[in-house]
Amino acid sequence: MTELKMREPLIFELSKAGRGAPTQFPPLERSAVQVPAHLRRSAPPTLPEVSELQVVRHYTRLSQMNFSIDTHFYPLGSCTMKYNPKACNTYAMLPEFLGRHPLGPEPQGFLACMYELQEMLQEITGMTAVSLTPMAGAQGEFAGVAMIRAYHRARHDAARTEIIVPQAAHGTNPATATMCGFIVKEIPCDANGDVDIEALQAAVSPATAGIMLTNPSTLGVFERKIVQIARIVHEAGGLLYYDGANLNAILGKVRPGDMGFDVIHMNLHKTFSTPHGGGGPGSGAVGVSARLKPFLPLPIVGKDGARYRWLTERDLPQSIGRLSGFMGNAGVNLRAYIYMRLLGREGMVRVAEFAALNANYLMKRLQGLGFEAAYPQRRASHEFIITLKQENKAYHVSAMDVAKRLLDYGFHAPTTYFPLLVPECLLIEPTETEAKEDLDRFCDAMASIREEMRHDPEKLTSAPHTMPVRRLDDVRAAKQLDLIWNATAGG
Amino acid sequence: MSDKVPGDLRYTKSHEWVRQVHGGAPNGAIEVGITDHAQSALGDLVFVEVPEVGRALSAGEACAVVESVKAASDVYSPLAGKVVAHNEALAGKPELLNEDPYGAGWLFRIEAGAAANISSLMTASAYETFLAEESK
Numbered sequence: 001m002t003e004l005k006m007r008e009p010l011i012f013e014l015s016k017a018g019r020g021a022p023t024q025f026p027p028l029e030r031s032a033v034q035v036p037a038h039l040r041r042s043a044p045p046t047l048p049e050v051s052e053l054q055v056v057r058h059y060t061r062l063s064q065m066n067f068s069i070d071t072h073f074y075p076l077g078s079c080t081m082k083y084n085p086k087a088c089n090t091y092a093m094l095p096e097f098l099g100r101h102p103l104g105p106e107p108q109g110f111l112a113c114m115y116e117l118q119e120m121l122q123e124i125t126g127m128t129a130v131s132l133t134p135m136a137g138a139q140g141e142f143a144g145v146a147m148i149r150a151y152h153r154a155r156h157d158a159a160r161t162e163i164i165v166p167q168a169a170h171g172t173n174p175a176t177a178t179m180c181g182f183i184v185k186e187i188p189c190d191a192n193g194d195v196d197i198e199a200l201q202a203a204v205s206p207a208t209a210g211i212m213l214t215n216p217s218t219l220g221v222f223e224r225k226i227v228q229i230a231r232i233v234h235e236a237g238g239l240l241y242y243d244g245a246n247l248n249a250i251l252g253k254v255r256p257g258d259m260g261f262d263v264i265h266m267n268l269h270k271t272f273s274t275p276h277g278g279g280g281p282g283s284g285a286v287g288v289s290a291r292l293k294p295f296l297p298l299p300i301v302g303k304d305g306a307r308y309r310w311l312t313e314r315d316l317p318q319s320i321g322r323l324s325g326f327m328g329n330a331g332v333n334l335r336a337y338i339y340m341r342l343l344g345r346e347g348m349v350r351v352a353e354f355a356a357l358n359a360n361y362l363m364k365r366l367q368g369l370g371f372e373a374a375y376p377q378r379r380a381s382h383e384f385i386i387t388l389k390q391e392n393k394a395y396h397v398s399a400m401d402v403a404k405r406l407l408d409y410g411f412h413a414p415t416t417y418f419p420l421l422v423p424e425c426l427l428i429e430p431t432e433t434e435a436k437e438d439l440d441r442f443c444d445a446m447a448s449i450r451e452e453m454r455h456d457p458e459k460l461t462s463a464p465h466t467m468p469v470r471r472l473d474d475v476r477a478a479k480q481l482d483l484i485w486n487a488t489a490g491g
Numbered sequence: 492m493s494d495k496v497p498g499d500l501r502y503t504k505s506h507e508w509v510r511q512v513h514g515g516a517p518n519g520a521i522e523v524g525i526t527d528h529a530q531s532a533l534g535d536l537v538f539v540e541v542p543e544v545g546r547a548l549s550a551g552e553a554c555a556v557v558e559s560v561k562a563a564s565d566v567y568s569p570l571a572g573k574v575v576a577h578n579e580a581l582a583g584k585p586e587l588l589n590e591d592p593y594g595a596g597w598l599f600r601i602e603a604g605a606a607a608n609i610s611s612l613m614t615a616s617a618y619e620t621f622l623a624e625e626s627k
Contacts, residue, residue, distance in 0.1 A: 389626070417561045417562065418562075420561075420562050420564075423532070423626075474560045475535040475537055475560055478537040478560055479537050
């Protein structure tokens with residue numbers, strides 16, 4: 001265990017007037033400086049003045065304080081970001097891809113990749129058509145629900161104003177439905193994590209526009225009544241929206257299109273292994289059934305004979321429109337394409353199988369250590385929940401204390417306090433890429449923390465002990481944001 | 492987890508409390524807040540949004556939001572009626588709700604309509620039984 005006790009100053013605090021490496025500046029091209037005089041700044045910007053070696057050391061030291069998937073087991077899993085094979089990045093950085101300008105001639109190689117990506121996503125999800133335009137998961141969700149709205153409007157069915165959202169749906173779903181102008185109707189789940197069918201039957205009406213569902217749900221279990229749910233919602237005239245947050249669990253095993261879904265958004269940056277550290281960029285591709293195809297966001301890649309081209313409003317006059325300047329985050333989509341090509345059809349199935357195997361192995365081992373699974377009757381999908389309700393009562397330690405203590409053992413903490421349905425919970429998703437040895441090391445740490453809980457709970461409640469910073473005051477951080485270094489305030 | 496449940500209040504399954512306030516409106520008004528159990532489960536609050544004065548609420552309608560570092564949750568109006576006051580102090584000091592959920596941390600008051608029937612809500616002992624069931 002390395003003990004990191006350093007306090008790294010801000011790069012601005014390292015600054016000393018006149019220091020720098022100006023000989024390494026690229027030559028200034030006069031022709032590029034055509035900004036009108038009145039728009040040019042009169043004083044140079046306040047940038048840190050530091051040597052090259054200071055910059056290298058500063059950022060290297062910061063990176064050493066970081067927990068990342070490249071250095072640590074990261075049980076947040078695909079919910080946040082799973083391992084991105086380096087090859088995806090390498091091939092997407094080929095100069096022929098990077099040098100492409102969206103206003104240049106339609107590049108046949110790149111368009112072929114995007115066309116095939118659309119086709120592969122259709123195949124793996126069982127949908128009729130796909131658009132790669134949405135820039136992130138939130139925009140993909142928005143596009144999905146906007147298409148549901150456009151569909152009902154096109155049929156002059158204005159009375160459909162409600163979207164049903166089960167408790168086990170993804171947390172962002174109610175926000176998306178509200179953004180699209182719908183009223184959210186929440187329905188409960190039963191004790192085994194399935195949607196409460198009676199509550200669903202009571203909730204559907206001629207006002208039902210659709211239902212938003214995640215399967216497997218955020219409870220980490222497969223929704224077994226999905227066919228029945230689809231029938232109830234369709235019979236009421238509503239559509240089914242699939243949140244692709246947990247697609248990792250079912251790749252090549254079962255398809256949302258076959259379950260009866262009408263629209264799905266996929267987080268390519270989660271399941272299809274493209275980077276989105278630090279909040280972006282992501283990609284929220286959407287797939288639809290035949291009846292929503294006319295409403296897909298533009299542009300989409302089409303094919304005339306052997307030639308690929310962008311489809312526009314002329315091809316899809318009922319489209320909900322454009323969501324980005326050109327066609328979404330092209331580089332992210334390209335990485336997803338490479339990932340899928342590297343895996344192939346068989347590899348894709350293995351992703352789901354290993355993700356589920358790793359999750360179930362970890363769940364069984366933790367249960368064996370005495371931890372309580374939130375849904376012990378159910379097999380885990382790609383993730384599972386343990387609840388520390390009993391430990392909280394017996395030893396006055398919380399899920400947050402366990403999460404913080406894990407950092408001392410060299411593991412990133414799993415998701416805490418989500419889903420809200422389960423008290424004192426940890427949501428654990430190992431993903432397909434962890435070796436058994438790493439899973440076992442995580443279990444050893446949990447066993448050891450369990451011992452500490454009983455004999456030395458203070459070790460948990462005051463954790464972390466070995467990190468560059470101790471327990472942070474997250475309440476004050478939320479109330480008093482301190483984000484900007486200010487030169488006049490003296491740093 | 493602290494779970495104080497004062498005997499003179501009424502409660503809902505979604506963890507709101509209701510207090511009968513006499514005087515003011517003809518039939519009196521009711522004061523609404525969230526229970527000690529609810530604030531303790533949410534953790535330290537960083538933001539509270541209360542309904543506007545004058546807004547007509549139906550029973551069970553989501554009308555306030557309490558946000559902690561863990562989660563943002565809706566608060567539901569226990570009974571139907573018009574909002575006659577809300578707790579302005581919470582905007583600057585959301586921690587009042589953690590410190591004193593049944594007093595300084597109240598959320599809003601509604602002039603309960605004729606149909607409003609406070610006795611339809613849970614008594615303190617019924618709420619305590621409900622909490623015990625829920626934590627099993």
